[in-house]
Amino acid sequence: MNPELQRNLWLELSPRRLVLMAVVLGLFFFAAAVTGRTAAAMVETARWLYYVIVVVWGTRNAAFGVVGEIRERTWDGQRLSSLGAGQMMWGKLFGSTSYNWFGGALCLVVILVDLIVNRGPAVALIELVYYLAIGVLSQAAALLASLIAAGRRQSHSQFEVFLYQAVGLAAAVGVYLIWAIADPAGSLLAHVRPSDFIVWWGQSWDARGFLLISLAIFTGWTLTGCYTQMRRELKMRNGPYVWLGFLVFVGVYVAGFDAWLSDNRLLMHLDAVARRLLLAGTAYGALAYLMVFLEPKDRVQLRWLGGAFARLRLGSALAGLQGWMTALIAALLIGVVLIVWLNPSLSDQVVFGAMLGFLTRDMAVVTLAGVMSRRNGDFAAVCALVALYALLPAILHGMNFESGLALFLPRAGSPLWLSPAAAWVEALIAAVFAIGRIALEDKPASA
């Protein structure tokens, strides 16, 4: 057996804990059956308990898989082992959540018995795939988020662990919605209108097949991400190709949904190419925001990166780019192409030019806050962004200085150049401050 999985099973699955889980779940099922007076009530309880145990609690345990080792100071010992990245990843993913899967399995027994009896084995099998998918993907996403952030090498506060868990929960919500849309009967989520077909890159695709394939591909990318991040933690070198491949995939995948924007009042004047560029650029921007918060803002690493570029060691420098930097570059490239494509729609060009400036500024602000304070940098960055996007515009609005809003929000105001100019000046100022903080201030050595 995988030694890491075995160690986790020793820790998680003690006989006392197993009995406790079985007894507590049994009491829940019994209480539901007694109070609801139907088997359906018990099954519904089992469904909710599955979500709580496997998804909510499981994502937390998955997020703790590595963070807990860092906190308990056992991670260095693990990194010094001979375990491969794959062994470590699978061992952590299914080992740290093994107790959750034990509880989830008890819930699944109740759910599946009901489905087999009332709807047949085929439906039961499909439901089983759904429950396993939502559990694995959400836990893998939480583990991935924690691994990306593991490089911070700090104690990882409860709030930070919650953020990693939230990434997993967001993935679970995605699976939930996709499954609901893919189910023509709409049995899983009444509020989502089922659709038989999805238009992607101008072609009509069977909705269920398309979404299930998408789910499988994203699960594959999430597990690949866990694997490459685990390699990094084990000091193995990763080339830039996995992340670049993911960026290309996301850009192509998201751009295919341009038909969804065709009836949007603000964007309906854009042609299909512009809509696709906009979607891909937006996805890259969103990835840049996600990664800049998750990845370590390590002053030494950033300083080394700057030195590599300064010495024209381009191979090392490009390989050392962080995920948010690559996503930002991709967003800027797509943005520039979009602006050129939009010619001569000046107001659109101004707005998109400003958006790129504000995106760059935000990356510099988050980096600056991160290098100024390793512990509270992310919170300070969120406060700064709230001030820039909400507080200051609200003050200007309150003072009836509407044209000044262009200083902080991407708008085609008067004068037209104000918004992009302000955005890029702010980006430049934030970048200069960030680079200044990254530069070495030599203090007495410490071990």
Next chain:
Amino acid sequence: MIDVKDLVYEYPSTRALKGVSLHVAAGTITALVGPNGAGKTTLLRCLAALEPPYSGSVVIDGLDTRTAPRAIHARLGYLPDFYGLYDALSVRRILVYAARSHGIAQALAQGVVEKAAGRVGLLDRLEAKAGELSRGLRQRLAIAQAIVHEPAVLLLDEPAAGLDPQARRDLSTLLLSLKDLGMTLVVSSHILAELEDYCSSMIIIEDGLIVGGEAIKVRDVERPRYMLEIATARSDLKSFLAARPGVDVIEADQHHALITHTKNAAARAKLIRDLVSEGFEVSSFGESSKALEDAYFSQLGQGR
């Protein structure tokens, strides 16, 4: 076995190692000493391929930490200053996990576990939970965890901190036995007395630099250090000793001299006879028990 060249390591606002170069020979025990905050732990972590150098290189057993970190991890045992144990697991399970995670097959694991536990005197505690052990026993367990796969290089960070005198003596015996097995050991500490018994050379690190630029031989089996004391002051003590064949004077004043000399008893007796016949009132002559401390304080702050 260990070669470090111009190693620079930086923390966000501090350059912790400022161009460290050193060589550690195979099959030796080297002390890594220096004041708190000098960079000892950082250097050990760089040697363990846990931290990448900002610049410079670290080569362990012919492998560079930048290009082959996992191969180095397989050859290495590391005892951190905190022990890094799973308190909820038994001693046996901790050691089985350590063995299995170092690539030892399931069928062989129990054997190597018992061997490692026997080396540190934990055979009778195999079923005890790590969280229930005393500090001394936890330290032994951590060492067993680090040596279960019989690594070529063993790095120990403050291994004797907080141990009682008996446990320290046991530690000395254990480390010497590991050296005899062919392991290369680097032991970091800021308490010199605990290193005295087992270290053959010493690297002094201060403010991120190796003092004197290289390791200092502090324990030479063939040429131990001797402390000589005379009852009546003589200004020619140093010159007299320096003129004797086979004598190297480390330091001397009118009453004392610290020398190295062959361990041969007849040669020592002749030296004492010469001293007495020359009118030196020898009141004490014996092997120095503070060789490491003497060397440390004679080097600190010099020749950097």
